[in-house]
Amino acid sequence: xxxxxxxFRLESGLPSEAxxxxxxxxxxxxxxxxxGLQSRVTSRNALCKIAYKDFREQHPRMxxxxxxxxxxxxxxxxxxxxxxxxxxxxxxxxxxxRLMMKAENQAYKLDRKSGIIDLPIRAGCHVELRLVVSQYHxxxxxxxxLSLGSLTILPDRAIVAxxxxxxxxxxxxxVISLDTNGRSLDGVFVLGDAVKAVKAGFPDxxxxxxxxxxxxxxxxxxxxxxxxxxxxxCRREGAREHHRxxxxxxxxxxxxxxxxxxxxxxxxxxxxxxFKSKRSKELNRRLSLWPRRKLHKIIEYKAQWRGILVYxxxxxxSSRTCPICGRIQDSRMGAEFKCECxxxxxxxINASINLLQTAISKGxxxxxxxxxxxxxHDVMMILYEPxxxxxSEPNGTSGVVGVT
Ligand SMILES: [Zn+2]
Numbered sequence: 001x002x003x004x005x006x007x008f009r010l011e012s013g014l015p016s017e018a019x020x021x022x023x024x025x026x027x028x029x030x031x032x033x034x035x036g037l038q039s040r041v042t043s044r045n046a047l048c049k050i051a052y053k054d055f056r057e058q059h060p061r062m063x064x065x066x067x068x069x070x071x072x073x074x075x076x077x078x079x080x081x082x083x084x085x086x087x088x089x090x091x092x093x094x095x096x097x098r099l100m101m102k103a104e105n106q107a108y109k110l111d112r113k114s115g116i117i118d119l120p121i122r123a124g125c126h127v128e129l130r131l132v133v134s135q136y137h138x139x140x141x142x143x144x145x146l147s148l149g150s151l152t153i154l155p156d157r158a159i160v161a162x163x164x165x166x167x168x169x170x171x172x173x174x175v176i177s178l179d180t181n182g183r184s185l186d187g188v189f190v191l192g193d194a195v196k197a198v199k200a201g202f203p204d205x206x207x208x209x210x211x212x213x214x215x216x217x218x219x220x221x222x223x224x225x226x227x228x229x230x231x232x233x234c235r236r237e238g239a240r241e242h243h244r245x246x247x248x249x250x251x252x253x254x255x256x257x258x259x260x261x262x263x264x265x266x267x268x269x270x271x272x273x274x275f276k277s278k279r280s281k282e283l284n285r286r287l288s289l290w291p292r293r294k295l296h297k298i299i300e301y302k303a304q305w306r307g308i309l310v311y312x313x314x315x316x317x318s319s320r321t322c323p324i325c326g327r328i329q330d331s332r333m334g335a336e337f338k339c340e341c342x343x344x345x346x347x348x349i350n351a352s353i354n355l356l357q358t359a360i361s362k363g364x365x366x367x368x369x370x371x372x373x374x375x376x377h378d379v380m381m382i383l384y385e386p387x388x389x390x391x392s393e394p395n396g397t398s399g400v401v402g403v404t
Contacts, residue, residue: 002166002305003149005159006140008115011130014155018119018127022153024062025070025101028055032074033094042078047071061122065107069150073102103151110148110160112141117151117158131158167307172266175368176259177356179318179348180270180292182206185256185383187352188375190368191263195375197349198259200384202252205245205291212241245291248386253298255384260308266368267308268352268359269296270315311364318354319347323372345375 014022028051035051036042048071055067077094084091109118115131133141140146140162149161176198178187184201216234223230260267272293296312303310320329322339329339337343337350345353353372360368 002164004140004162004301004305005152006137006162008131008133008137008158008160010157011132014129014153015127017121017125018129018153019099019155021062021066021119021121022099022101022155024059025066026096026099028059028062028067028070029074029077029096031055032071033077033096036074036078037081037093042075042082044068044072044075047075047078063107063120063122065104066101069102069104069107072104099155101153103153105148105150105161108151110151115141119151119153129153129158164305166304169307169309170264172264172309172368174263174265175268175356175359175370176256176265177268177352177359178256179315179352179355180272180295181348182292184348185252185295186346186348187268188349188356189259189263189265189381190356190370191265193371193374195353195370195372196379196381197346197375198381198383200252200256200382202248202384202386204386205248208241208244208248209291212237246294249291249295249298252384253295253302256299257302257306257308259381259383260303261306265308267299267303267310268356268364269299269310269312270318270351270355271312272296272315311359313355313358313362313364315351315355318358319351321354323350323353323357345377 031054032047032051035054036047039046039050041047041050048068051071052067056062059067073096077096081091081094103119107120110116111118115133115137117129117131118126119129120126131137140160143162146162146164149163151161152159174189174191176187176189178185178198178200183203183206184199186197186199189196189198216237219233219237220230223233256267259265272289300310317328319337320331321327322329322337322341322343324343325339325341327339327341329337335347337345337347353375356370357372360370
């Protein structure tokens with residue numbers, strides 16, 4: 001079962017009853033966390049057993065299903081807390097500060113046509129929440145193969161989980177192998193005998209990171225006398241940067257997957273898990289690793305949702321190996337990979353060929369086979385470049401154009 005959370009804005013603020021419910025819910029979660037820590041349990045049922053009765057007495061009218069789901073939320077927080085403890089990281093006793101609540105799918109009703117949620121507060125008391133529905137949201141609301149999962153409510157938005165069975169994966173007829181770099185995905189597209197270079201560039205992400213990084217530095221200097229303001233401003237900068245980058249990553253991932261879907265391709269990526277960011281290394285490098293992993297994550301979950309195969313392979317030596325004769329070069333060279341056997345190719349594309357060969361040698365690519373010698377040096381297929389996005393990023397209103 002695959003789950004996708006879709007965020008909706010609320011047309012108007014939360015009604016006061018709902019706000020009170022959120023506060024009660026938060027209280028219930030925090031109580032359950034405390035009770036769970038005391039008696040060292042983390043499962044929903046166990047929490048239910050020890051905390052349900054007390055809380056029920058304090059809030060006799062709260063809808064029982066919401067109460068049970070508060071134990072579930074508390075349980076998952078406790079599990080995370082326990083995991084932290086195991087790793088030896090000292091962490092504070094968890095406490096939910098933000099107003100929130102989660103309702104299981106039987107505990108609310110969503111009219112998928114009008115986008116109105118009917119949320120029970122207690123017996124005989126329901127509130128209506130109107131969701132802002134854009135074209136993007138319509139895609140999910142109108143697709144009746146998707147069933148509704150849980151609902152998370154925050155003061156200004158609601159997150160609806162849509163669920164579906166994992167789609168059947170097609171047998172790939174072609175393959176895209178991509179080497180992930182700081183400013184682009186570079187690789188090859190293999191269909192039959194043809195091997196062509198592909199590229200999805202995102203040079204603006206590094207620029208945004210650098211710009212926000214500089215800006216934070218400046219803020220810290222300027223507000224050095226006021227730690228609190230400095231922290232708040234930096235946090236705001238960070239959130240902005242995060243949104244801007246995330247938006248671009250989704251654009252890149254979407255175009256790669258669209259390309260793959262249209263050509264029934266499998267996708268080969270390098271496994272970035274092994275890379276550990278070293279504290280001592282330059283900050284720039286640390287900055288660049290995050291969006292790459294994030295991009296992989298986005299590609300992977302979107303691919304799963306669409307039934308596209310993604311293979312992750314060990315990238316060891318991929319940038320130093322000659323795909324023709326197998327020689328491993330001593331060091332990485334400049335922009336071009338050159339081998340004594342006469343093979344020359346763009347370093348990144350060469351790396352992607354090696355990734356693909358690793359995938360094939362492990363029997364991953366479904367019996368596909370290819371000859372790196374057939375690489376067409378004069379063709380380059382562009383999967384994505386920033387200019388393809390009509391607007392660099394949506395502002396507050398453009399996301400909801402074409403409503404209802
Ligand atoms: Zn060679």
